[in-house]
Amino acid sequence: MPETTQESFRCMMCGHVYQESVIKREDKERSCPKCRSNSIRHLKGAAGRQPPPSSPTPAPEN
Amino acid sequence: MTFSEVEEVSGYVGNFTVKIRKKARYIDPTLCNACGECAQVCPVVRPDEYQMGLSSRKAVYIPFPQAVPCSYILNMGDCLGNNPIACGKCAEVCEKRAIDYDDRDEIVTREVGAVIVAVGLEVYDPTEMDEYGYTRFDNVITSMEFERLICAGGPTGGHFVRPSDHQRPRRIGFVQCVGSRNPQLGRPYCSNICCMNTVKDTLLLADHYPDVQNVVFYQDIRAFGKSFEDMFQRSKQAGTRYVRGLPGEVAEDPHSRNLLVTVENTTSGRLERHELDMLVLSVGVQPPKDLARICGLLTLSRTSDGFLMESHPKLKPVDAPTRGVYFAGFCESPKDIKDSVCQAGAAASRAGALLGAGHVQVEAITSRIDEAACKKCGQCAAVCPFGAILWKKGEVAVVVEAACAGCGSCGATCAFGAISMRHFTDDQLLAQVRAILADRPQDKVFVFACNWCSYAGGDMAGISRMSYPASNRIVRTMCSARVSEEMVLEAFRCGAPVVLVSGCHYADCHYINANRQTVKRVERLWDTLEKAGVRPERLQLEWISAAEGQKFARVMEQLERLRMSVTLEEIEHARRVLKSKSRKAAEVKAGAAAGG
Numbered sequence: 261m262p263e264t265t266q267e268s269f270r271c272m273m274c275g276h277v278y279q280e281s282v283i284k285r286e287d288k289e290r291s292c293p294k295c296r297s298n299s300i301r302h303l304k305g306a307a308g309r310q311p312p313p314s315s316p317t318p319a320p321e322n
Numbered sequence: 323m324t325f326s327e328v329e330e331v332s333g334y335v336g337n338f339t340v341k342i343r344k345k346a347r348y349i350d351p352t353l354c355n356a357c358g359e360c361a362q363v364c365p366v367v368r369p370d371e372y373q374m375g376l377s378s379r380k381a382v383y384i385p386f387p388q389a390v391p392c393s394y395i396l397n398m399g400d401c402l403g404n405n406p407i408a409c410g411k412c413a414e415v416c417e418k419r420a421i422d423y424d425d426r427d428e429i430v431t432r433e434v435g436a437v438i439v440a441v442g443l444e445v446y447d448p449t450e451m452d453e454y455g456y457t458r459f460d461n462v463i464t465s466m467e468f469e470r471l472i473c474a475g476g477p478t479g480g481h482f483v484r485p486s487d488h489q490r491p492r493r494i495g496f497v498q499c500v501g502s503r504n505p506q507l508g509r510p511y512c513s514n515i516c517c518m519n520t521v522k523d524t525l526l527l528a529d530h531y532p533d534v535q536n537v538v539f540y541q542d543i544r545a546f547g548k549s550f551e552d553m554f555q556r557s558k559q560a561g562t563r564y565v566r567g568l569p570g571e572v573a574e575d576p577h578s579r580n581l582l583v584t585v586e587n588t589t590s591g592r593l594e595r596h597e598l599d600m601l602v603l604s605v606g607v608q609p610p611k612d613l614a615r616i617c618g619l620l621t622l623s624r625t626s627d628g629f630l631m632e633s634h635p636k637l638k639p640v641d642a643p644t645r646g647v648y649f650a651g652f653c654e655s656p657k658d659i660k661d662s663v664c665q666a667g668a669a670a671s672r673a674g675a676l677l678g679a680g681h682v683q684v685e686a687i688t689s690r691i692d693e694a695a696c697k698k699c700g701q702c703a704a705v706c707p708f709g710a711i712l713w714k715k716g717e718v719a720v721v722v723e724a725a726c727a728g729c730g731s732c733g734a735t736c737a738f739g740a741i742s743m744r745h746f747t748d749d750q751l752l753a754q755v756r757a758i759l760a761d762r763p764q765d766k767v768f769v770f771a772c773n774w775c776s777y778a779g780g781d782m783a784g785i786s787r788m789s790y791p792a793s794n795r796i797v798r799t800m801c802s803a804r805v806s807e808e809m810v811l812e813a814f815r816c817g818a819p820v821v822l823v824s825g826c827h828y829a830d831c832h833y834i835n836a837n838r839q840t841v842k843r844v845e846r847l848w849d850t851l852e853k854a855g856v857r858p859e860r861l862q863l864e865w866i867s868a869a870e871g872q873k874f875a876r877v878m879e880q881l882e883r884l885r886m887s888v889t890l891e892e893i894e895h896a897r898r899v900l901k902s903k904s905r906k907a908a909e910v911k912a913g914a915a916a917g918g
Contacts, residue, residue, distance in 0.1 A: 289828035297862070298864045298865045
């Protein structure tokens with residue numbers, strides 16, 4: 261069975277932070293479950309990095 | 323060359339060198355006359371793989387009746403032993419002296435100009451879908467086992483019997499889409515051939531045994547090929563009942579060994595119970611397990627379904643992204659015999675045209691390595707999706723221009739500026755960045771768009787008369803992987819409030835998988851920006867296909883709102899902190915001079 265871990269991701273467009281199962285060495289296109297943006301930052305580390313202190317990005321209008 | 327395996331492929335279009343392992347047969351095919359006396363005396367009995375394990379074979383056997391050459395082979399994994407010879411009966415009876423226990427695998431090298439990949443398919447193993455009882459009930463079989471049972475050359479000589487008592491079944495059920503169109507199993511695709519295979523099976527049964535009652539449980543019957551609908555109608559006229567709905571439960575009567583199938587008929591909305599003598603699982607098909615190895619040999623990529631990805635789904639459906647490599651048959655996508663034959667003909671024609679031309683026209687946009695600047699690190703060779711850069715430790719990298727497709731991934735990766743892309747040099751692209759942002763940069767959204775998809779997506783938005791903010795300024799590159807970290811940072815240094823790097827969707831990348839390098843680079847840039855105190859959200863990444871004009875317009879609107887949230891102080895801060903390498907080096911030098 262492929263090794264699966266729970267990883268944290270942050271959408272750089274809407275700021276949505278979410279967790280997703282990641283299969284080791286998987287080759288998968290990511291998109292935000294909330295706004296569908298592909299600007300997905302992998303928050304590496306066991307618990308995932310905290311979102312950086314920055315001014316909020318306006319939410320996209322879909 | 324049969325009973326052989328490709329071990330290694332090197333070279334490039336027109337000049338491939340292929341190493342093939344010719345496996346030991348232990349029987350000389352030039353001497354063997356297929357009399358079969360060796361098999362008669364062989365004491366080893368094994369399940370016959372060709373007959374789906376429904377009959378047995380010996381350790382010495384012909385793999386299948388149509389095998390070429392038609393000679394026996396000795397499976398040394400099954401044989402009692404050749405060193406020392408444990409049995410030797412086959413050699414004793416062979417009048418032709420064809421058996422050679424000392425035979426060894428042989429490595430054969432061939433020089434070829436083109437490669438056609440036609441590695442076929444594997445059938446889905448339904449053991450994991452136990453709701454249909456395949457592992458629990460003898461009378462639940464797969465469509466492949468059905469083929470062997472109904473075939474005149476099969477283990478029963480074409481007499482269709484059920485496995486539990488060898489009696490002829492009277493009521494037979496077929497379950498469609500077993501291992502196909504099932505996202506829960508990670509198999510969302512339609513296997514293409516199963517519907518018509520079942521229709522054919524029902525007609526065969528009706529022809530052989532007119533009293534048999536067939537019932538097919540299905541989601542949709544996809545009879546889209548020539549004469550397929552006619553065949554489907556004939557099956558219904560022959561008495562086959564089609565029930566729209568897949569069984570929810572299969573149980574077995576312990577006395578009669580009959581199968582009790584519960585299914586919701588979604589057409590009538592009623593729950594139905596069927597007592598059947600046999601149940602046939604119409605199993606889906608999948609790419610062969612060792613396709614990953616072939617991808618590695620030929621630098622090919624695969625779609626999310628696991629099939630090989632073509633160079634272009636409409637315009638180059640038989641070409642691999644690696645030049646000189648072509649596809650035929652199921653390895654590219656599920657297809658029936660007719661389509662496989664068509665594709666094989668097309669692949670042969672493409673290969674013939676390539677070889678017949680006698681020369682290869684190279685891309686105008688290829689990489690060039692400055693030997694003096696190359697630090698021999700090999701990073702460029704590691705990221706090249708086409709294997710077009712030859713590098714050995716301690717040696718200067720060399721670009722094979724015939725194999726280079728011009729994605730520019732190597733140029734963006736080289737940290738020493740030793741690689742330049744013809745027509746898309748660093749200097750040219752940086753000059754475009756500076757020129758675009760020379761005047762009122764705070765009003766602009768800076769976009770790097772790949773030639774094939776994102777740029778075309780912008781075109782699509784335009785020709786579709788979609789309105790979107792006019793603030794964007796686009797620099798076109800052949801692939802998003804051509805955009806180096808330095809180019810993005812230079813855009814911020816020039817005062818860009820927002821930068822977008824956009825490319826093809828993962829499955830559409832025109833350079834196999836070069837856009838994966840884009841993702842890695844953007845991830846690194848987010849870290850760099852964050853460390854420098856620049857809001858990383860100002861750098862965005864999007865995959866936009868040529869058909870997604872609407873997405874292009876939507877992204878531009880989102881970026882415009884993002885641009886308006888970026889203050890002049892933020893832009894100035896980024897200008898100040900994101901120093902160029904040359905400026906940093908100059909500052910270090912000046913500091914050292916002052917200290918000295």
